[in-house]
Amino acid sequence: MDISIGPLLIQALNAIQYGLLLFLIASGLTLIFGVMGVINIAHGSFYMMGAYFAFTLTGLTGNFFIAVFIGAVLSVVVGLFLEWALFSHLYKRNHLEQVLLSYGLILIFEEIRSVTVGDSVHSVPIPSWLNFSIPLGEIMTYPFYRIFISLVCIVIAIALYILINKTRVGSMIRAGASNSGMAEILGVNIKIVNRLVFSLGVGLAAFAGMINAPASAVAPGMGMEVLIVSFVVVVIGGIGSVWGALFAAMVIAFADTFGSVFFPQVASMLTYIIMALVLLWRPDGLFKR
């Protein structure tokens, strides 16, 4: 029996969970880039918002899943409102203005968080019926909740695949991503598509924040960390490519997780080294159509 299999399996499970989570965040980001051509640096704030929804709503309702449901609905509402009030005015503007407007949003989100919940680090309890560990081999165990996160993310990824590839709305989204002007001429109501894609992106990022909240800390600044990694994922995957985002998220997650096991000195750099190599080879990302 090879004793090193167990730890490797644990790291692989961690990497899959991290990668799927990154995918949920980055897929919304890449769709928003692809369909609307808008760069939104407040996307990490949506992830943070989700985590804080999970924290406060679980406290209020006493049930994590009810909290996630209410939080998801609230996030989509927030997304619809932001698209209507702010982002829909930015599609024709330059990227600098888009960056700055979303920077303003980050400041507003951080202040709302600081005023309503405070600046301390919180945690969300794992629902009791999921709070157990499963044995891996002879001595090791693995917390089931992390596997649960991966399973939920896989379900969402499949649902996203069906939505984008098999439904009428999905074909509108794809049309918008490949050529929004042409799609509009052919009768697609691009305004509705934009609003839908934006709130879908917000919903996915917030959902990622909510589902991951019991497995990690709910803390200030968590949004920006995730945002920068998601940017790297989008750069590697190619703007507008959801499956590119899935592939890139997995690459980054495995590199990051196994990097910190085998090369702890350069682990935090590894993500960026991969990005630099991809830039040398394919500056437009691996899956850019």
Added chain:
Amino acid sequence: MKPMTRNTYVYILWAVFFIALLLFPLLQLDFYSEMVSRIVILTLFAVSLDLLVGYTGLVSFGHAAWFGVGAYGFAILSTKYQVADSLWVTLPVSLIAAAVLSCIVGFFVLRTRGIYFIMVTLAFAQVFYFLVHDVPAIGGSTDGMNLYGRPTMNIAGWDVIDLENPLSMYYFILAGLFVSLIFLWAFLRSPLGRAIQGIKANEHRMLSVGFPVFKYKLIAFIVSSVLAAFAGYLFAVQSYGVNPELLSWHKSADALLMLILGGMGHLYGGIIGAFALVLLKELFMAYTDWWQMWLGTTIVLLVLFLPGGLVSVPHRLKTLLGRVS
């Protein structure tokens, strides 16, 4: 009398601005002197970014990295390894380090454009942030470093300027801005500078006319980074310390914010923007409890309703109140 052209107004404003800053210490407001010299450093930082964003058309979201390279350059040489205190050594070494590093980073990031460029510059700046946060060999730590002193300016045993004197420091920073602005002014008027502005106007045409666009972009990237490093160097010297927050993405965002506040593509935009941003922050901190909320809201409204920045206000008023022809 001949009516004054727009250029004449600009030159008069420049003169008034520099004379005001020159005379400012006479008011003997020590606290504000410190603040003003910080604004002057920020101005230099914003102007250096303007070369990229406003003149070359490259929206960099990682400019704070170069500010940090300049600041840590001095900190590493003077305090971490104590190799040199002299300005004649530390300043050139810091600037050359910025030039070399920005040449390497530029080689990667300039292969991209548009949204990619914004994301990639942010990601590379994050690498520099991690380095000064996590790598002890270059003085990396969460808290940064306190510096032992300011650089000496010694020529043949004679101290030209004693930077420990606050007044000398103030005028040294002001001179730094002045020299950099003159340099930028000349650079932008040189054939190379003209070509770089042509890239912003129409990159494909410049390429088909036969200009080595990538090389020119790289030069603009390096020049802009070196000037930002100079600003960072001055900051470290003035504040006796460095910390990783100098390289954080907030700093990069602030630099972009200053440009859009002041208006891009004129060197005075950076100055207006730097003063406006610092004053706005001070105002919100002094008079409101939630300064981030107010600043954020101001930014959102500014982008939505005043995309040309404060510089565009006179022009907007003129169009609004002008006579119908």
